Amino acid sequence: MRFWDSIRIDQKSKTGLQISHIYWSDVKEKAKLKSNFKQKDFINENLKDLKDFISESYVFDYNSKVYIHKNWLKEKIEMFFGRTTNNELHKVYFIDWIVKFIEEAPKRLFRGKPISNRTIQHYTTTKHKLVAFEEFHKTKLRFEHIDLKFYRDFLFYCREEQKLNNNTIGGFITNIKMWCKNIEIEGLPINQQYKHSEFMSISAKTKDIYLNEKQIMQVYNHDFTDNPKLDNVRDLFIIGLRTGLRISDFLKLKNINLKEGFIEIENFKTEEFVIIPLHENIKEILAKRKGELPRSISDQKFNEYVKKVCEEAKLTEIVEGARMLKETKRKKTDMYPIYELVSSHICRRSFASNLYGKLPNMTIMAITGHRTESLFLRYIKITNKEHALKLQEHWKI
Numbered sequence: 018m019r020f021w022d023s024i025r026i027d028q029k030s031k032t033g034l035q036i037s038h039i040y041w042s043d044v045k046e047k048a049k050l051k052s053n054f055k056q057k058d059f060i061n062e063n064l065k066d067l068k069d070f071i072s073e074s075y076v077f078d079y080n081s082k083v084y085i086h087k088n089w090l091k092e093k094i095e096m097f098f099g100r101t102t103n104n105e106l107h108k109v110y111f112i113d114w115i116v117k118f119i120e121e122a123p124k125r126l127f128r129g130k131p132i133s134n135r136t137i138q139h140y141t142t143t144k145h146k147l148v149a150f151e152e153f154h155k156t157k158l159r160f161e162h163i164d165l166k167f168y169r170d171f172l173f174y175c176r177e178e179q180k181l182n183n184n185t186i187g188g189f190i191t192n193i194k195m196w197c198k199n200i201e202i203e204g205l206p207i208n209q210q211y212k213h214s215e216f217m218s219i220s221a222k223t224k225d226i227y228l229n230e231k232q233i234m235q236v237y238n239h240d241f242t243d244n245p246k247l248d249n250v251r252d253l254f255i256i257g258l259r260t261g262l263r264i265s266d267f268l269k270l271k272n273i274n275l276k277e278g279f280i281e282i283e284n285f286k287t288e289e290f291v292i293i294p295l296h297e298n299i300k301e302i303l304a305k306r307k308g309e310l311p312r313s314i315s316d317q318k319f320n321e322y323v324k325k326v327c328e329e330a331k332l333t334e335i336v337e338g339a340r341m342l343k344e345t346k347r348k349k350t351d352m353y354p355i356y357e358l359v360s361s362h363i364c365r366r367s368f369a370s371n372l373y374g375k376l377p378n379m380t381i382m383a384i385t386g387h388r389t390e391s392l393f394l395r396y397i398k399i400t401n402k403e404h405a406l407k408l409q410e411h412w413k414i
Contacts, residue, residue, distance in 0.1 A: 020071055020090050022398045025079070027091040032067065033098060036060055047264050058120040070206060071099050077204055096206065099159055108205055111158040112151065115144050115196060130288060143192040163197060164210040172219070180347055183221035189216040224339045226358050227367040232332060233258055237298055239330040247329065252302045252311040257364030259296035261385050268313050273302075275310075289386055320360045327356035348396035366396060373397050 021027045040054045041047075047064060048057040056347035074093050076083060089338045099109040106113040150171055151157055158167070168190075175186045197211040210216060228236070228280040237255055240247035265285040274282045280293045295303075302311070314322075338358040339348040365385055372381050378390055 018067070018071070018073070018090065018094065022075065024077070026085050026089070030091040030094055032064070032094055033100070034060055034063060040216065067094065067097050074204065081204075083099060083204075104329070108160055111160060111196075112144065112147055113165060114160075114200060114205075115140070115147070118199070119144065127247060133286065135286065140190065140192060141304050143189045145177070145191055146175065147171075147193075149179075153178065160200060160207045161287075162208065163193070164208045165213055165215060168210075168216045182348060183219045187220045190216075194218070194292040205329055224337055226333075226336055226338050226355065226365060227363060227370045228258065228355075228359075229367075230371055232355070233371075235332065236327060236330040238328075241326075242330070246330075247322060247326050249311045250314070250319060251326045251330075252306075253314070253319060254303060254323050254326060255298050256311070257361065258367050259298050261365050261368030261381075262293075263365060264316055264319065267364070268316065268319065270310055270313075272308070277334060284378070284386055286386075291384055291386065295383055296346070316361065323361070324356050325361045330356075332356045332359070369393070370397050 018032050019027075019029045036048055036056070040051060041058070042049050048054065048060040050057055071090070071093055075084075075085075078089075088093075096108060107117040108114075116393070119137060119140050122132050122140060124329070125132050127136075147158070149394070153174060154170070156162075171189075171193075171229050172186060175181045175189070194211055194216070197207050200207040236251060239251070241251055253268065256262075257264065258268065260267055260280060263284070263286060266282055269285070270280065270282065274280050275295070277297050280295065281290070282293075283290050303309070332355040334355050335352050336355055336358070337350065338353055339350045340353055340358055341347070342349050369381055369385050378393060382388075382393050384388070385393065387396065
């Protein structure tokens with residue numbers, strides 16, 4: 018192959034393709050269409066695709082101010098055919114590139130901030146699922162394999178073999194599309210089908226519940242005097258419900274975060290600074306504890322004991338919801354007593370849902386940390402019946 022462009026570049030390199038001279042057309046510069054030559058289509062298609070790839074790569078590199086060195090053409094041909102040394106596998110194989118990306122993630126920035134450990138862990142989880150997919154299909158994914166067929170096969174594998182829900186799978190697809198975009202930015206030959214409208218992140222409506230004001234006060238007013246452990250968990254639960262903080266934040270609150278009737282804290286997940294006024298329930302908890310916050314416990318113990326707290330408080334109404342089953346370690350939607358569905362996640366959901374419609378959305382979002390109103394509205398769990406009852410109350414005024 019020769020690639021020439023005025024005085025800028027004039028290079029030659031072997032393609033690695035071989036053909037007998039009796040099957041080659043010097044005039045047309047491709048294999049003759051003889052029926053007894055079985056590889057004619059393979060040779061011609063590769064030469065055509067290689068020509069397009071080299072032309073596109075040159076336009077991209079030249080206009081991106083990439084140095085066109087003397088081995089540029091040779092390296093591009095090797096890249097096209099996926100011929101690489103062990104230390105350059107990331108230029109050809111999808112998971113090898115992902116491994117390198119994850120290794121470099123602590124040095125990367127997202128919106129001007131370092132990528133969190135939690136996000137890196139999610140990258141790693143996605144990588145593990147792709148490795149398992151490769152093992153299941155006995156293949157090794159190259160950049161050109163990330164097409165619609167891969168997308169459909171990966172969805173089927175996650176649903177049928179791994180028994181994962183759509184929201185979990187959607188998180189994997191989001192990472193895969195982000196990686197494909199970065200691979201393209203690096204000038205590597207990623208399959209363009211990742212941009213297809215079908216190749217999209219998927220989700221499902223969750224059957225998450227929230228506690229309304231009546232239910233919250235039912236828990237708050239229950240007498241746990243004879244059980245200090247549950248009394249402590251109940252107070253932590255109320256703080257979560259009345260602040261909208263994540264468990265990683267409300268379990269770690271210190272007295273230093275209490276300032277003149279407000280809670281001031283930097284969110285662990287988003288690193289955003291929030292100020293929240295003390296709810297009367299929290300003021301009463303502090304007064305009961307002589308100004309001290311409840312004793313902190315682990316996330317696991319909190320999620321275990323808070324169900325007992327709600328059971329003791331008689332939150333036993335049967336509702337539809339999704340609960341993690343121990344035997345399958347998967348969520349199952351069914352009818353359960355409310356207390357079985359309660360976990361730390363219900364705190365922020367209840368906080369936002371109870372204030373929705375009473376305060377401007379942006380005011381609530383300033384506390385919950387939702388960056389967009391669309392994400393915030395997906396978080397709200399008020400039912401259509403509750404909306405209808407609000408309208409009914411309005412008409413009665």
